[in-house]
Amino acid sequence: MIFRQLFDPVSSTYSYLLASRKGGEALIIDPVLERVDRYLQLIHELDLKLVKAVDTHLHADHITGLGALRDKTHCITVMGEQTKADVVSMRLCDNDKLTIEGLSLDVIYTPGHTDDSYSFVLPDRVFTGDTLLIRGTGRTDFQNGDPRAQFESIFGRLLKLPDSTLVFPAHDYKGDTVSTIGEERAFNPRLQVTSADEYADLMNNLKLSNPKMMDVAVPANMNVGMNQANVMRHGWALTAQQALSVVGLGDVALIDLRENAERQRNGTIPGSLHVPYPSLEESIGAGGMLHELASSTRKRLLFYCAFGERSAMAVQAAHDAGLPLAFHIEGGIDAWKKAEGPIGH
CATH class of the missing domain: 3.40.250.10 (Rhodanese-like domain)
Incomplete structure (x- = not known):
């Protein structure tokens, strides 16, 4: 499998490029608009054909690269069925499969950070978006976030994966690149709770400021449909x-x-x-x-x-x-x- 973890330093966003082989079909998860030219260069260098561009949720801290990648490559844009985006080519739901040639990812609906948050699972790794971060979890105080829903997404779905499963989040602000389910269960400070009520109390008292790009990114990311x-x-x-x-x-x-x-x-x-x-x-x-x-x-x-x-x-x-x-x-x-x-x- 071809796998590349790509980083946008401005928004601290990780994007992920996957393909089963050189010369084959590829998909990208959580692309950032400003990095689109870099993605296209890498896709060309690896002799890949981008067929799907996927967002784990409607982002508030950067403008998505979905629309630009679609316009430049004619790929399919993909999000969850709950998204507020105006038009995406394909909408996924819980227990679907996200497929390209040679690869099939299980689709898990993991709301809480937003109401349209999804995670994508391969046998040895999971792409968690902002639901589960490395030693943290995504905030739940806007975009129809819900700490109790996030508790269920994490404890009822993600932590049921094998401990050895690699965790690849959409963001990291400390320089960490990967974790595992077992590590997060043991060492993530936000997961050392015993109930949904305790988790909700913790998340409701974080007192975080809004993302700097929120007023620009959210409206832009709701309007990614192709100009027809x-x-x-x-x-x-x-x-x-x-x-x-x-x-x-x-x-x-x-x-x-x-x-x-x-x-x-x-x-x-x-x-x-x-x-x-x-x-x-x-x-x-x-x-x-x-x-x-x-x-x-x-x-x-x-x-x-x-x-x-x-x-x-x-x-x-x-x-x-x-x-x-x-x-x-x-x-x-x-x-x-x-x-x-x-x-x-």
């Missing part, structure tokens, strides 16, 4: 209502870009072909399935995903590949459901 004006300007976007009127016509091929887990959880539009977004480039290229379908039958390709971000990128890619009859459903299957479109399973 180019797709709309060219007339390549259909509203869900417009899509309802053309789905089922013989010259329209519906293309579902989501992953299997999303399809199983949220259903599909009946009659859809499944082309997961990471395989799109191959499928729309010469000789690919969608290229042949569009070229030989003159069918209109109607892409959709969860919220419209992947499909907007897919439309642009299809037109760039010489497929002029490509469109997408604005707002994805979320908008389709709100328009009372039929759903299959």
Whole structure:
């Protein structure tokens, strides 16, 4: 496995780049906007293809690099389903899998620091965001934080992992880079409590000042959705209502870009072909399935995903590949459901 821990000294943020092999797919956890060029340089040097950019929660101390990485690499943006961010390509929930080629991380909902906090687990390590820090825990006094929820996230979920599990947090302010579950259980001063009430009393009396970047970072991080004006300007976007009127016509091929887990959880539009977004480039290229379908039958390709971000990128890619009859459903299957479109399973 390729693993890199990257540091932003301004916000004391750790970001993590993972891939199963050189030349393969990669994901990055908790990227910082100001470090995006460095990430891209490293990705190029390691001959990787960034396919997912993930935030453990809505950050208050730095502006996320999710949007910039998506715009520069066409990767998928990923957060938990509780996020207040306007648009992310994929929303995860508890017990999901976060996957790329050769790697699968277990998804654990660990609220408390914020109400959208998640941790991601590999067999030998866990990425804890701000829920569990090295010899500390994330504050719980804003962004719908809840010390009792955090107590349960830590004692009921994270500390149930094997003691040897490496702990990689989103921040450290003392220069520590890694710990273990066993070390934190034994030596983390905030975990030497006997009840949720005792933990809540401790956390409610920290009297911390607000993060310096909070008033800038939180609004910015709630607005990371892709500007889809180019797709709309060219007339390549259909509203869900417009899509309802053309789905089922013989010259329209519906293309579902989501992953299997999303399809199983949220259903599909009946009659859809499944082309997961990471395989799109191959499928729309010469000789690919969608290229042949569009070229030989003159069918209109109607892409959709969860919220419209992947499909907007897919439309642009299809037109760039010489497929002029490509469109997408604005707002994805979320908008389709709100328009009372039929759903299959």
